[in-house]
Amino acid sequence: MLKLNSKALFWAGLAAGVLLTLIVWGVFHSSVSHGKHEIAAELQEEKLTYGELRQRTAERLIPIQNDEYRLLHQAVENWMDDHVLQREAKARGLTTAKLYQQEIWSRVQVSLNDAHNEYNRNRELYNQSFEKVQDELVKSLRNRRYAEVKQKYLGSLREKYGAKNFLQKPDFYVEGLGVAPVAVQGQAGDARPVKKSPPVVAAAAQNLPSSIPVQDLAGRPSRGPADAPVTIIEFSDFHCPFCKRVQPTLDQLMQNYPGKIRHIWRHLPLSIHPGADRVHEASECAAEQNKFWEFHDKVFENQQAARGDDTLIGIAAQAGLDQGKFKECLQSGKYKDLIQQEITKGGQAGARGTPAFFVNDQFISGAQPYANFERAVESILNPGKVQPLPPAPRDGSGGARPQAQKVVQFDDLEGKPAIGPKDAPVTIVEFSDFHCPFCQRVQPTIDQLMKNYEGKIRRVWRHYPLPFHQGADRVHEASECAAEQDKFWEFHGNVFENPQAAKGDDALIGLAKQTGLNEKKFKGCLESGKYKDLIQKEIAKGSQSGVSGTPAFFINGRLLSGAQPYASFDNVVKSELQKETGS
Numbered sequence: 092m093l094k095l096n097s098k099a100l101f102w103a104g105l106a107a108g109v110l111l112t113l114i115v116w117g118v119f120h121s122s123v124s125h126g127k128h129e130i131a132a133e134l135q136e137e138k139l140t141y142g143e144l145r146q147r148t149a150e151r152l153i154p155i156q157n158d159e160y161r162l163l164h165q166a167v168e169n170w171m172d173d174h175v176l177q178r179e180a181k182a183r184g185l186t187t188a189k190l191y192q193q194e195i196w197s198r199v200q201v202s203l204n205d206a207h208n209e210y211n212r213n214r215e216l217y218n219q220s221f222e223k224v225q226d227e228l229v230k231s232l233r234n235r236r237y238a239e240v241k242q243k244y245l246g247s248l249r250e251k252y253g254a255k256n257f258l259q260k261p262d263f264y265v266e267g268l269g270v271a272p273v274a275v276q277g278q279a280g281d282a283r284p285v286k287k288s289p290p291v292v293a294a295a296a297q298n299l300p301s302s303i304p305v306q307d308l309a310g311r312p313s314r315g316p317a318d319a320p321v322t323i324i325e326f327s328d329f330h331c332p333f334c335k336r337v338q339p340t341l342d343q344l345m346q347n348y349p350g351k352i353r354h355i356w357r358h359l360p361l362s363i364h365p366g367a368d369r370v371h372e373a374s375e376c377a378a379e380q381n382k383f384w385e386f387h388d389k390v391f392e393n394q395q396a397a398r399g400d401d402t403l404i405g406i407a408a409q410a411g412l413d414q415g416k417f418k419e420c421l422q423s424g425k426y427k428d429l430i431q432q433e434i435t436k437g438g439q440a441g442a443r444g445t446p447a448f449f450v451n452d453q454f455i456s457g458a459q460p461y462a463n464f465e466r467a468v469e470s471i472l473n474p475g476k477v478q479p480l481p482p483a484p485r486d487g488s489g490g491a492r493p494q495a496q497k498v499v500q501f502d503d504l505e506g507k508p509a510i511g512p513k514d515a516p517v518t519i520v521e522f523s524d525f526h527c528p529f530c531q532r533v534q535p536t537i538d539q540l541m542k543n544y545e546g547k548i549r550r551v552w553r554h555y556p557l558p559f560h561q562g563a564d565r566v567h568e569a570s571e572c573a574a575e576q577d578k579f580w581e582f583h584g585n586v587f588e589n590p591q592a593a594k595g596d597d598a599l600i601g602l603a604k605q606t607g608l609n610e611k612k613f614k615g616c617l618e619s620g621k622y623k624d625l626i627q628k629e630i631a632k633g634s635q636s637g638v639s640g641t642p643a644f645f646i647n648g649r650l651l652s653g654a655q656p657y658a659s660f661d662n663v664v665k666s667e668l669q670k671e672t673g674s
Contacts, residue, residue, distance in 0.1 A: 517646065
């Protein structure tokens with residue numbers, strides 16, 4: 092039998108990681124090596140450009156691009172750690188293994204008393220005596236201590252030898268989003284490879300509502316065993332009073348059904364709560380230190396105080412977090428994109444407000460009484476004996492059935508940018524954000540819909556720049572300046588063609604020139620700030636209508652949320668046209 096030592100295993104693992112990186116790199120770069128205007132396919136006079144192709148496949152390409160970055164980033168991190176260890180070992184006349192033992196392993200000391208103190212601090216989490224969990228506690232504390240010591244020591248060596256990682260995150264990078272988990276290799280001299288905890292994913296797909304893909308749960312904060320028969324997915328908002336009110340109900344549920352429930356948290360800060368998104372970013376920083384639920388509890392205890400970074404740092408201290416690390420994480424803004432992604436996913440899943448719960452395939456909206464949650468859980472644990480609640484939404488529309496869905500009436504569409512006849516039987520009201528990648532991705536779908544139902548659809552644009560996109564509101568103001576010159580849709584198309592360029596007034600003036608606008612008039616309009624109030628009123632109108640993320644579409648008043656496939660829009664339009672004809 093072939094036997095490999097730890098060093099051979101390390102290099103074999105690194106080679107496998109590099110190979111996987113090259114495979115992912117090849118898959119992704121084969122799609123981006125062509126210019127956006129180059130032709131990928133044609134059918135008689137119709138042509139498909141690579142730019143359009145990338146828009147159509149953005150949902151799949153972005154996770155691949157995320158995986159590529161993480162694989163390359165980890166390979167660079169391992170390379171730097173390996174080389175600074177080698178340099179330090181050589182300078183001190185030691186082997187890297189000996190250096191690792193002296194500076195890292197020897198400092199990883201955990202006593203039984205440490206484990207006992209940890210047990211006492213978190214006694215409510217354990218349903219067993221200390222004697223039964225002490226070995227696992229010691230192991231857990233040792234792993235935690237090892238990670239802290241290693242990070243601190245290798246960090247000091249990197250600083251000493253001037254190691255720098257120059258990799259740049261890709262556009263639309265979302266923490267935790269990817270195709271597959273990324274393996275983490277051990278460091279040189281480490282007798283045991285370091286393993287990264289697997290992403291938090293509900294154990295069985297059959298425990299999830301059909302509107303929530305299992306991969307969307309990767310990395311989400313959770314409590315309860317992964318193989319629990321009941322999965323509760325909670326879309327919540329730290330500034331929502333009803334979300335706070337329901338927390339004791341959930342805690343009681345977890346206590347009454349030990350080991351039977353897995354509770355997964357999803358972010359859904361509402362736009363009507365200014366600053367709530369920042370609290371959700373902060374909770375992810377807490378999760379980095381394995382303190383999400385402690386921070387979660389402290390925020391809800393001090394809900395009215397959870398405003399501003401200084402207050403959040405104070406709450407982090409109450410939750411037992413390292414304040415320096417927490418502050419650095421919060422100020423980096425690294426989780427902004429993740430929170431926006433969560434909002435979009437919540438809308439796609441059918442969460443129209445907060446709190447919203449999916450108990451396997453049963454939907455619970457709002458801070459309902461304990462009995463309703465109990466009924467949902469019991470119907471899963473005792474099928475046939477307890478009648479379940481209605482199934483979760485399947486069409487992302489926010490209602491269990493399309494015919495039961497609330498229809499929103501708009502009486503303020505006059506003067507809004509629109510295309511299509513005013514007397515069209517179908518009106519699509521679109522709330523969108525020029526800086527939202529999903530809004531960009533859905534544009535070809537809407538264009539195709541307008542083409543296929545020419546004369547039967549009126550499309551009306553509504554502004555809904557999200558607070559996570561700094562400067563997006565300025566682009567929306569600029570689009571109104573373009574509308575003054577009857578060039579809204581041309582400007583709209585140019586912005587979405589290159590949204591990363593639509594940053595700052597100079598860039599917007601350049602886009603206006605590209606659109607064929609009178610540059611002087613456009614600049615004067617933009618500098619006047621005359622449309623600031625209009626954009627804010629539009630945001631308020633969207634929130635009042637039930638919009639919690641972008642893009643959001645009201646098709647004759649029926650909400651369809653997210654960058655959904657063509658078939659989803661087509662089905663609703665056909666249904667509305669059938670109503671019109673009575674067939």
